[in-house]
Amino acid sequence: MTELAQLSEDQRDCLQELVNVAMGQAGDSLARFLEVFVHLSVPRIKLVASDEVLPEMIQLIGNIDVSAVRQGFYSTSQQVRGEAIVVFSKTSFDELAEIMAYEPDEVNEQSEQELLLDITNILNGACLSGLAEQLGYELNYSPPSLIGTELNVGRLFDKEQLSWSQALLIEINYRLDNESFKCNLLMLMPGESIEVIKQSVDEFLEDL
Amino acid sequence: MAIPLLICDDSAMSRKMVKRSLPPEWDVEVTMAGNGIEGLEAIRSGKGEVVFLDLTMPELDGYGVLESIKTESLKCLVIVISADIQPEAQERVLGLGALAFIKKPINSDKLKTTLKEYGLLD
Numbered sequence: 001m002t003e004l005a006q007l008s009e010d011q012r013d014c015l016q017e018l019v020n021v022a023m024g025q026a027g028d029s030l031a032r033f034l035e036v037f038v039h040l041s042v043p044r045i046k047l048v049a050s051d052e053v054l055p056e057m058i059q060l061i062g063n064i065d066v067s068a069v070r071q072g073f074y075s076t077s078q079q080v081r082g083e084a085i086v087v088f089s090k091t092s093f094d095e096l097a098e099i100m101a102y103e104p105d106e107v108n109e110q111s112e113q114e115l116l117l118d119i120t121n122i123l124n125g126a127c128l129s130g131l132a133e134q135l136g137y138e139l140n141y142s143p144p145s146l147i148g149t150e151l152n153v154g155r156l157f158d159k160e161q162l163s164w165s166q167a168l169l170i171e172i173n174y175r176l177d178n179e180s181f182k183c184n185l186l187m188l189m190p191g192e193s194i195e196v197i198k199q200s201v202d203e204f205l206e207d208l
Numbered sequence: 209m210a211i212p213l214l215i216c217d218d219s220a221m222s223r224k225m226v227k228r229s230l231p232p233e234w235d236v237e238v239t240m241a242g243n244g245i246e247g248l249e250a251i252r253s254g255k256g257e258v259v260f261l262d263l264t265m266p267e268l269d270g271y272g273v274l275e276s277i278k279t280e281s282l283k284c285l286v287i288v289i290s291a292d293i294q295p296e297a298q299e300r301v302l303g304l305g306a307l308a309f310i311k312k313p314i315n316s317d318k319l320k321t322t323l324k325e326y327g328l329l330d
Contacts, residue, residue, distance in 0.1 A: 010220070
């Protein structure tokens with residue numbers, strides 16, 4: 001059993017502020033896409049062990065049914081990889097279809113999935129690239145893929161299949177004024193990526 | 209006389225970055241606050257004639273601070289410094305009485321121009 005990594009308060013604070021800036025850029029992109037105002041809240045940064053991930057997600061999102069899309073990312077310049085998961089609460093799609101002014105006959109499983117993938121692309125594109133840019137990474141992305149719809153948060157992962165023992169978890173959430181739509185963006189960067197990011201954060205702090 | 213300046217932001221790094229971006233010739237007495245509630249207390253006790261205010265904060269966010277400043281008729285000039293770059297966020301804070309909006313990450317030239325624009329710096 002290897003010793004678990006830790007974040008110092010300065011590292012956590014710095015990372016949170018870098019994520020905050022990236023989150024703002026992504027929120028603006030989402031607001032322009034949906035033509036609504038998007039509420040932002042303080043991002044959460046935490047190191048989690050593999051058996052803590054699902055309980056942590058249930059605590060952040062609730063023990064509810066959701067739709068979720070995952071997208072992998074990696075940097076060729078730095079040894080950083082991870083995945084970003086966008087979690088939509090189950091009622092979100094109807095509200096979204098209304099905001100996007102879909103006709104009733106346009107609301108079907110396929111249009112739902114397309115919209116979830118579109119929003120994932122918008123959020124991940126802005127948020128991940130915003131964070132990467134501040135840390136000086138170049139990121140590559142895999143295409144987003146649907147994990148499932150009407151899926152309980154506790155089933156987002158198969159714990160047995162996680163290949164890492166510890167990961168950096170970054171959570172941000174976006175919600176609309178009347179709470180009609182809510183989604184969480186979760187980034188998980190496992191194993192060696194933690195040390196690389198800590199190093200980058202330390203360099204960022206030194207340059208201040 | 210030094211102007212009492214309050215920097216209200218939940219991130220220690222961000223407060224530091226804002227402080228470092230202040231024009232060196234600007235005569236201010238800086239107080240720091242880590243959330244909206246601490247910020248309001250500082251304003252009430254006269255430590256924030258000028259306030260640099262973040263929006264997304266725990267306890268009480270920047271919108272809440274602006275609302276309280278209004279309800280309590282507190283005398284201060286607020287410049288919002290936020291990563292929330294939605295045009296509507298800017299409209300909302302200006303509607304709540306903020307003087308100006310500067311987006312994060314803060315740029316010292318932009319800060320200086322804004323301070324001059326509102327007569328806070330010669």
